[in-house]
Amino acid sequence: MLVVAPPRDAPAVGSLSAMELSEHARANRDAWNGRAHEDVPLAERQWGTDQVSWGIWNVPETQVNVLPDVAGRDVVELGCGTAYVSAWLARRGARPVGIDVSENQLATARAMQARHGSSSSFITPARRPCRCPATAPTS
Ligand SMILES: C[S@@+](CC[C@H](N)C(=O)[O-])C[C@H]1O[C@@H](n2cnc3c(N)ncnc32)[C@H](O)[C@@H]1O
DSSP, rough: EEOOOOSSSOOOOOOOOOOOOOOHHHHEEEEEHHGGGGGGHHHHHHOOOOOOEEETTEEEEHOOOOHHHHHEEEEEEEETTTTHHHHHHHTOEEEEEEEEEEHHHHHHHHHHHHHTTOOOOOEEEEESSOOOOSSSSOO
């Protein structure tokens, strides 16, 4: 899920408070950690291209035009996984923060970031599971 904040002058400053994970949140994290290796080939493909595409059908952004102009915008990618969407946004001038509960997904994200020489550090462990709002602003 992407949340694109309205333009503003000052950078966001904040932190997530540490908390114990519930049993189901731990199970969710462990499941994502356990299958993280399956996402490595996708991460390698997607980090290696600038062609934005969406979802399991890989629908090209050029067909659907859903991505607003993100240059100069603050963007949070909740459940960023290997963070290739955040990488695409950073290359388009956004200031993304990718948050994920799975350390193993984030390890792949950091490896990709190192390989592709991205200077910005936008990958963050979620100290508590993200709860998606019923509706999320996109602009
Ligand atoms: C299908 S992957 C999506 C990765 C990427 N955003 C994409 O579009 O390809 C879902 C990611 O969400 C993370 N995730 C699942 N539940 C979460 C939660 N409650 N809080 C934070 N991250 C979560 C998983 O670890 C996984 O990396």
